[in-house]
Amino acid sequence: xxxxxxxxxxxxxxxxxxxxxxxxxxxxxxxxxxxxxxxxxxxxxxxxxxxxxxxxxxxxxxxxxxxxxxxxxxxxxxxxxxxxxxxxxxxxxxxxxxxxxxxxxxxxxxxxxxxxxxxxxxxxxxx
Amino acid sequence: xxxxxxxxxxxxxxxxxxxxxxxxxxxxxxxxxxxxxxxxxxxxxxxxxxxxxxxxxxxxxxxxxxxxxxxxxxxxxxxxxxxxxxxxxxxxxxxxxxxxxxxxxxxxxxxxxxxxxxxxxxxxxxxxxxxxxxxxxxxxxxxxxxxxxxxxxxxxxxxxxxxxxxxxxxxxxxxxxxxxxxxxxxxxxxxxxxxxxxxxxxxxxxxxxxxxxxxxxxxxxxxxxxxxxxxxxxxxxxxxxxxxxxxxxxxxxxxxxxxxxxxxxxxxxxxxxxxxxxxxxxxxxxxxxxxxxxxxxxxxxxxxxxxxxxxxxxxxxxxxxxxxxxxxxx
Amino acid sequence: xxxxxxxxxxxxxxxxxxxxxxxxxxxxxxxxxxxxxxxxxxxxxxxxxxxxxxxxxxxxxxxxxxxxxxxxxxxxxxxxxxxxxxxxxxxxxxxxxxxxxxxxxxxxxxxxxxxxxxxxxxxxxxxxxxxxxxxxxxxxxxxxxxxxxxxxxxxxxxxxxxxxxxxxxxxxxxxxxxxxxxxxxxxxxxxxxxxxxxxxxxxxxxxxxxxxxxxxxxxxxxxxxxxxxxxxxxxxxxxxxxxxxxxxxxxxxxxxxxxxxxxxxxxxxxxxxxxxxxxxxxxxxxxxxxxxxxxxxxxxxxxxxxxxxxxxxxxxxxxxxxxxxxxxxxxxxxxxxxxxxxxxxxxxxxxxxxxxxxxxxxxxxxxxxxxxxxxxxxxxxxxxxxxxxxxxxxxxxxxxxxxxxxxxxxxxxxxxxxxxxxxxxxxxxxxxxxxxxxxxxxxxxxxxxxxxxxxxxxxxxxxxxxxxxxxxxxxxxxxxxxxxxxxxxxxxxxxxxxxxxxxxxxxxxxxxxxxxxxxxxxxxxxxxxxxxxxxxxx
Numbered sequence: 002x003x004x005x006x007x008x009x010x011x012x013x014x015x016x017x018x019x020x021x022x023x024x025x026x027x028x029x030x031x032x033x034x035x036x037x038x039x040x041x042x043x044x045x046x047x048x049x050x051x052x053x054x055x056x057x058x059x060x061x062x063x064x065x066x067x068x069x070x071x072x073x074x075x076x077x078x079x080x081x082x083x084x085x086x087x088x089x090x091x092x093x094x095x096x097x098x099x100x101x102x103x104x105x106x107x108x109x110x111x112x113x114x115x116x117x118x119x120x121x122x123x124x125x126x127x128x
Numbered sequence: 129x130x131x132x133x134x135x136x137x138x139x140x141x142x143x144x145x146x147x148x149x150x151x152x153x154x155x156x157x158x159x160x161x162x163x164x165x166x167x168x169x170x171x172x173x174x175x176x177x178x179x180x181x182x183x184x185x186x187x188x189x190x191x192x193x194x195x196x197x198x199x200x201x202x203x204x205x206x207x208x209x210x211x212x213x214x215x216x217x218x219x220x221x222x223x224x225x226x227x228x229x230x231x232x233x234x235x236x237x238x239x240x241x242x243x244x245x246x247x248x249x250x251x252x253x254x255x256x257x258x259x260x261x262x263x264x265x266x267x268x269x270x271x272x273x274x275x276x277x278x279x280x281x282x283x284x285x286x287x288x289x290x291x292x293x294x295x296x297x298x299x300x301x302x303x304x305x306x307x308x309x310x311x312x313x314x315x316x317x318x319x320x321x322x323x324x325x326x327x328x329x330x331x332x333x334x335x336x337x338x339x340x341x342x343x344x345x346x347x348x349x350x351x352x353x354x355x356x357x358x359x360x361x362x363x364x365x366x367x368x369x370x371x372x373x374x375x376x377x378x379x380x381x382x383x384x385x386x387x388x389x390x391x392x393x394x395x396x397x398x399x400x401x402x403x404x405x406x407x408x409x410x411x412x413x414x415x416x417x418x419x420x421x422x423x424x425x426x427x428x429x430x431x432x433x434x435x436x437x438x439x440x441x442x443x444x445x446x447x448x449x450x451x452x453x454x455x456x457x458x
Numbered sequence: 459x460x461x462x463x464x465x466x467x468x469x470x471x472x473x474x475x476x477x478x479x480x481x482x483x484x485x486x487x488x489x490x491x492x493x494x495x496x497x498x499x500x501x502x503x504x505x506x507x508x509x510x511x512x513x514x515x516x517x518x519x520x521x522x523x524x525x526x527x528x529x530x531x532x533x534x535x536x537x538x539x540x541x542x543x544x545x546x547x548x549x550x551x552x553x554x555x556x557x558x559x560x561x562x563x564x565x566x567x568x569x570x571x572x573x574x575x576x577x578x579x580x581x582x583x584x585x586x587x588x589x590x591x592x593x594x595x596x597x598x599x600x601x602x603x604x605x606x607x608x609x610x611x612x613x614x615x616x617x618x619x620x621x622x623x624x625x626x627x628x629x630x631x632x633x634x635x636x637x638x639x640x641x642x643x644x645x646x647x648x649x650x651x652x653x654x655x656x657x658x659x660x661x662x663x664x665x666x667x668x669x670x671x672x673x674x675x676x677x678x679x680x681x682x683x684x685x686x687x688x689x690x691x692x693x694x695x696x697x698x699x700x701x702x703x704x705x706x707x708x709x710x711x712x713x714x715x716x717x718x719x720x721x722x723x724x725x726x727x728x729x730x731x732x733x734x735x736x737x738x739x740x741x742x743x744x745x746x747x748x749x750x751x752x753x754x755x756x757x758x759x760x761x762x763x764x765x766x767x768x769x770x771x772x773x774x775x776x777x778x779x780x781x782x783x784x785x786x787x788x789x790x791x792x793x794x795x796x797x798x799x800x801x802x803x804x805x806x807x808x809x810x811x812x813x814x815x816x817x818x819x820x821x822x823x824x825x826x827x828x829x830x831x832x833x834x835x836x837x838x839x840x841x842x843x844x845x846x847x848x849x850x851x852x853x854x855x856x857x858x859x860x861x862x863x864x865x866x867x868x869x870x871x872x873x874x875x876x877x878x879x880x881x882x883x884x885x886x887x888x889x890x891x892x893x894x895x896x897x898x899x900x901x902x903x904x905x906x907x908x909x910x911x912x913x914x915x916x917x918x919x920x921x922x923x924x925x926x927x928x929x930x931x932x933x934x935x936x937x938x939x940x941x942x943x944x945x946x947x948x949x950x951x952x953x954x955x956x957x958x959x960x961x962x963x964x965x966x967x968x969x970x971x972x973x974x975x976x977x978x979x980x981x982x983x984x985x986x987x988x989x990x991x992x993x994x995x996x
Contacts, residue, residue: 002425003187008182011408012175019171022275022368030369031277034362051377055354062297106358111287113281115294133598175530177548184541187757190793190864192626192634194892197866199819199830202837203873209892210866212819230555233629235888237558237918243467245564245921247888253555257630324554326473327575329600332552398591400600402633406549411542412623412632417866422824424797428539432758434765435664437773440744443665444674451675453701456773 035105040095047078047091058114061088088116089123097123131319134333138341145387150175150380158383159363160372166390171413173397178405189419191217192412194233210417217416224413228258253317260310263303264339265348266290270301274364298350307343311336335401338392345385353381463953469567477647478575479582479602481611482760485514490910491566493617493903496657501650503661504759508650514613519606525649526604528895530587532648537588538639543641546633547584550577550727556625556635561895562618565914570615573625573635579615580642583608595922613651616642618911620903621754621786622859639901644756652755656902659751663763668713668747676741679725680716681725688726691984693976696733698741705740706811710748711782712940715961721943723982724783724961728828731963734972735812735840739780745770748787749940753794754902761798764790768799771824778808779825785858785939786900788827792865796823813838827861829870829938836877842971847978848879849988851934853965854926854944855882857894857917858939866892871938871962878969883930889922899945912945913952920953925956936960 017024020087023128025031030116046053064086067073077083096102099122148154195206207369211217223229234249270287273279291299315336319326349355359375360382366373385419408414441448441456448455487493492514501509509526510520522528537544556573558564563571570576578600585592588603595601602608620699621636646652659669673678678700685696695807699705709732715725732739745766771779781791796802805824808817815834817826817980835841855875861867868891876882889895897904898915926932935950936955937943943959950957968981980986986994 002132002186002427003182004186005182008178008409011405012178015174015405016171019160020167022272022364023370025276026365026369031275031365033277034375035360054356054358058297081272084415108279109277110357110361111284113288130598173790181541181544181548184538184544186541188794188797190542190637192623192625192632192863192892194863194930195865195866196868199817199870200815200834200837203833205868206866223631228630230628230632231553233628233893234555235559235628235893237564239467239469239471239564243464244925245887245918253553257553313637314852322473323471323557323572324552325567326569327478327552327554327572327578329552331600337925358972391514398589400549400551403549407631409541409545410549410632411545412626412634412637415838418819419792419796420820420825421818423800423822426797429798430758430761432761432765434762434769435667436855437744437766440667440766447673447675448743451678451743453674454679454703 032109035109037096037105038100043095045080045082047082048080048082052079061092061116064088064110088120093123099123130328130330131333133330134337137330137334138337141388141391142341142384146380147381149383150254155378155383156374158387159374159378160367162373162390163367163450166393170393170396173394174402177397177402178409181406185427186411186415187412187428189415189417189424190411191415191417193417194230197417212418212421213416217414220436221408221414225407228254229262230413231257252313256313256317259306260314260339263307263310266303267307267343270303274361275368277361277365296351304343304347304350308340308347309408311340311343315340331400335395335399336391338395341388342385342392345381345388348431349381349385353379355379355382392419461910466565466910466917469565469914471567473569478570479597480579480803481579481602481605481607481608483611483614485610485614488614490905491618491995492614492653492911493653493905493908496650496652496654500654500657500661501652504657504664506650506657507648508653509928510650514610519576519610519651521606521609521649521651525609525734528648528980529609529645530602532645533584533588540637540641541674542634542637545631546577546638547581547588547598549631550574550581550633551631552578553630555628555630555704556633559625559628560619560635561622562620562911562915565774565898565917566911570611571618573629573633575893576615576635577633577638579608579611580638596940601667605640609646609649609651612642612646616646617653617903618915620859620896620900620915623863624859624893624896627863635964640753640757643754649702649754653902653905655905655908656751656754656796660755660759660763663747663749663751666746667742667744669749669751670713672713672716672717672746674743677716677746681741684716684722684726685729687984688730688982689724691982692730692978694730694733694972694974696729697763698732699739700741700743702740705738705774706777707737707739708745708774708776708779709739709741709782710745710765710767710779710787711741711750712749712784712976713747714749714940714944715782716924718944720947720964720983721940721959723964723967724943726982727961727963727965727967728782730972731832731841731970733837734759734970737811738789740776742770742774743851746782748784748788748791750790751902753786760790760794764795765799765874766788767791767795767862768802771802771805777806777824778820779805779823780828780831781825782828783938783940783963785860785941787860788867789860789864791825795825808833812840827865827867827870827875829867829962833870833873833964836874837875841966843966843969844971845878845880845969847968847981847987848965850932850981850985851879851960851965852871852881852883852932853879853936854885854923854930854932854934855890855962856885856897856923856937856942857890858937858942859894859896859900861938862892862894865922867938868892874966875936878965881930883926883932885922885926889918892996895919895922897939897942897945897949900939900941903961904941904945909948916945916949917953919946922966923950923954923957927957932957934958936962936965938962968980976990 195209198212498509582602592601626634662671
């Protein structure tokens with residue numbers, strides 16, 4: 002007894018599962034990586050682009066702790082600016098549009114940060 | 129010795145990718161060509177292995193029965209541990225694959241001071257193995273977010289569950305902790321137990337190092353040496369859609385992670401890791417104990433004829449006759 | 459016996475310093491743990507390769523000049539014939555769950571008796587010559603050169619496995635060491651390396667119809683003698699028929715049942731039961747063996763020896779077959795007979811003539827286990843039983859390996875025993891049912907020269923017997939296997955001498971109230987019944 006049919010079915014299931022990303026992209030082409038617009042009126046962010054791309058959440062986390070727990074409200078950034086440690090005032094001053102800036106990448110990677118559980122999305126930012 | 133060898137080879141692999149990416153700038157090789165090759169070897173190799181197994185028949189139906197057979201109506205039948213139908217056998221295999229049923233039976237035998245044998249329940253291996261495999265599966269599924277845009281909503285749910293405790297930033301996944309702990313246990317027991325150490329081979333340590341390397345580098349990549357994961361996804365989607373692009377600045381740690389995954393994939397079909405497929409083909413588990421109810425066919429059943437009655441009667445004719453036992457040919 | 463119990467129990471589970479890959483065995487020092495080689499006359503009679511006089515202690519085992527090639531070609535062939543062999547060679551992860559499940563390991567502490575390493579002995583050679591990694595990396599990939607020393611090591615360890623399959627219960631992939639041992643024995647057989655305790659019964663069985671070489675007239679004499687004994691105890695004359703055409707049922711038993719104590723009492727039990735029922739059955743002096751030592755040698759031999767059962771059933775024109783209490787016989791009848799020598803389309807689906815029960819689980823092989831048959835009778839109230847006639851016994855039940863792990867025949871014998879005995883006690887749960895421990899004398903190893911290995915391997919079973927003896931006063935271990943009845947007897951004599959061994963149907967016959975019987979004062983063994991000590995003429 003060979004049970005060839007069952008083995009072939011098993012192989013088909015294996016191929017279906019293990020190469021799912023390939024089938025998926027063949028059927029529904031994945032959208033490209035979102036390009037975020039950089040602000041025109043400000044040339045420097047609070048850190049280098051590479052650091053901000055990988056670790057912005059840690060920057061925000063440190064700011065939150067400094068402001069809320071230690072009462073320190075301003076900081077000097079590695080790029081030499083003195084800024085108020087505020088998501089809505091500092092970050093969103095340049096990156097004003099949550100949808101286009103924050104959500105574009107977060108949705109792209111199914112990340113759901115908890116920022117907006119406390120912060121109110123600035124008015125008009127989503128337009 | 130085999131432990132050292134495995135460690136040496138594993139370290140060599142890590143050194144190789146670091147040199148390749150940081151020194152020789154071979155990102156294209158490590159980012160695109162090796163992943164393709166590794167997936168090709170994994171898929172092709174594993175299928176070839178299974179087809180090779182499949183080319184040999186199962187001549188006899190030899191389930192190991194671990195419960196009461198189906199016989200008389202008043203006797204309770206153990207449907208899962210001694211299935212009587214193909215469906216029951218499928219359920220038995222499912223139970224084996226999903227819950228490690230057999231390993232759950234594990235006991236530990238000990239000889240007491242007064243030389244009695246006692247058997248204690250020993251569930252650590254079961255728990256450790258099950259924890260590792262399930263954590264690994266969940267982690268694999270979670271990685272699907274890198275391969276599809278939009279990300280299927282179910283992936284988000286799984287991430288949410290996995291990060292349920294919302295500890296740390298980025299949120300620490302339970303599976304990350306579990307997989308490292310479980311792999312640590314699986315490696316530790318091999319080293320700590322003299323008996324296991326005695327028969328463990330390089331082929332036992334090496335996959336554990338690879339897996340620890342993959343999981344460890346993944347954790348480091350998430351929490352310590354971070355990378356821009358939008359670019360990682362760009363690479364992943366490019367690979368999956370056969371339009372590979374190589375984003376810049378993915379970082380050495382990312383390449384270490386990816387290369388160890390490739391090494392694991394390429395090693396897989398030539399190693400004991402093929403138990404992933406083999407467990408489905410084990411004839412002591414995947415066959416119904418319906419031996420007396422339905423005939424099992426052996427394709428190579430040799431045309432052997434035993435000592436026939438006629439030959440027997442011929443040889444013992446006088447004695448049969450003297451004993452008054454009836455003869456076929458007087 | 460040269461060693462005392464205390465000496466045997468100085469078991470050291472600490473693995474030795476030398477690597478397991480070193481195959482050397484000092485056969486002289488390990489006398490008592492190996493069996494004598496197959497005698498040339500038996501090999502010749504069976505047409506097995508390389509018949510010659512040799513001893514494991516010899517430096518030269520007189521293998522054929524091209525022995526290596528023979529083994530490799532044999533291995534290639536077996537790999538192409540058995541998926542189990544391929545899969546079991548490839549997928550073991552050496553998790554160690556099997557390690558302390560083997561009775562030989564528990565009794566000896568010899569690490570190569572751990573099922574994982576027993577399999578590695580063969581697997582290492584497979585890896586070296588049949589896998590890419592092994593060919594390139596050699597010992598680093600766990601590969602090992604096939605040398606003469608390895609063949610000797612195989613002989614030692616694959617004839618120190620009773621194919622009991624306890625390890626396969628615990629293996630997460632169901633790797634079955636019995637299957638691996640069977641493959642190894644096939645390979646060893648190809649170069650004439652086998653044991654006489656397996657090949658002599660095979661040669662006997664092929665010629666006379668049974669392992670013991672009992673010829674037709676002696677077969678009849680033995681049975682008549684046993685019926686005389688039975689008449690003395692019960693006052694009832696039982697007249698079984700032999701080779702009778704037109705009977706409804708062919709009854710097949712292991713030959714030890716009509717040959718040696720204590721199997722003979724089980725045999726008397728079967729026949730007394732059939733007599734009381736008025737069952738239309740016949741014994742066969744030709745198909746006079748249900749057991750099949752082919753199982754311990756090669757698949758071809760299993761088929762050759764098993765051939766006679768259906769052949770005889772067809773010749774006699776019976777409707778179906780009942781098989782007696784025997785372990786490996788039942789593995790063959792259950793898992794091999796139909797595939798090898800079926801289909802039994804000339805027989806009818808078994809139906810109990812007394813209860814009308816159709817044995818649907820035997821619809822294809824048409825072969826019913828006597829415990830299934832009897833349990834059904836009891837359930838339907840067809841037997842008048844007086845369990846007090848077993849009150850001199852405090853009984854435990856040993857699940858024989860094959861009925862346990864190849865059939866799952868757990869409740870039928872227990873149901874019977876509980877109906878024919880008043881005092882029944884289970885051994886600890888890790889030692890019964892699918893986790894039962896082997897007698898350590900199966901698979902051809904139940905010979906005297908192998909006694910130390912048997913006593914050691916039997917200790918896990920014996921230790922459980924000691925437990926129920928001490929705790930519940932158990933004095934009888936019942937079982938449904940002829941090899942058990944022979945080898946456990948020796949074993950309990952050594953480890954727990956107060957305990958005796960019996961078959962289940964011996965107990966049935968003790969309790970069975972038979973028409974026209976005299977007042978029973980003794981059991982079938984001639985031992986006085988409880989409360990009848992004064993009346994018994996022992």
